[in-house]
Amino acid sequence: MTERLDVAVLQRRLAEFAAARDWGQYHTPKNLAAALSVEASELVEIFQWLTPEQSARVMDDPDTAPRVADEVADVLAYLLQFCEVLGIDALAALAAKIERNERRFPVPGVAESP
Numbered sequence: 001m002t003e004r005l006d007v008a009v010l011q012r013r014l015a016e017f018a019a020a021r022d023w024g025q026y027h028t029p030k031n032l033a034a035a036l037s038v039e040a041s042e043l044v045e046i047f048q049w050l051t052p053e054q055s056a057r058v059m060d061d062p063d064t065a066p067r068v069a070d071e072v073a074d075v076l077a078y079l080l081q082f083c084e085v086l087g088i089d090a091l092a093a094l095a096a097k098i099e100r101n102e103r104r105f106p107v108p109g110v111a112e113s114p
Helices: 007-020 029-047 052-056 065-086 090-104
Strands: none
Touching: 007 065, 029 065, 065 090
């Protein structure tokens, strides 16, 4: 793949993929939110019974690492499709959330500037 990987490119590819298969009729916000939840649960399932130490080394396991990567891809794909349908700029939303959290949870011991 020589195409530059960025959110807009990936969203366009996902939209084209779905359109070519006439899946748009199923890609409602409700359905995409549900699918996102299911895929996130499948990611959780991989880690369900691992110790914290095992979970930290999960990508070292050649059988498990591809499963984790696939579930991460599924979660991201559904999130990007959800954002596309609702017109949410995912990166702008994340940047705004980080800024709110930085104000909400200041670094302990650091005085805010006037």
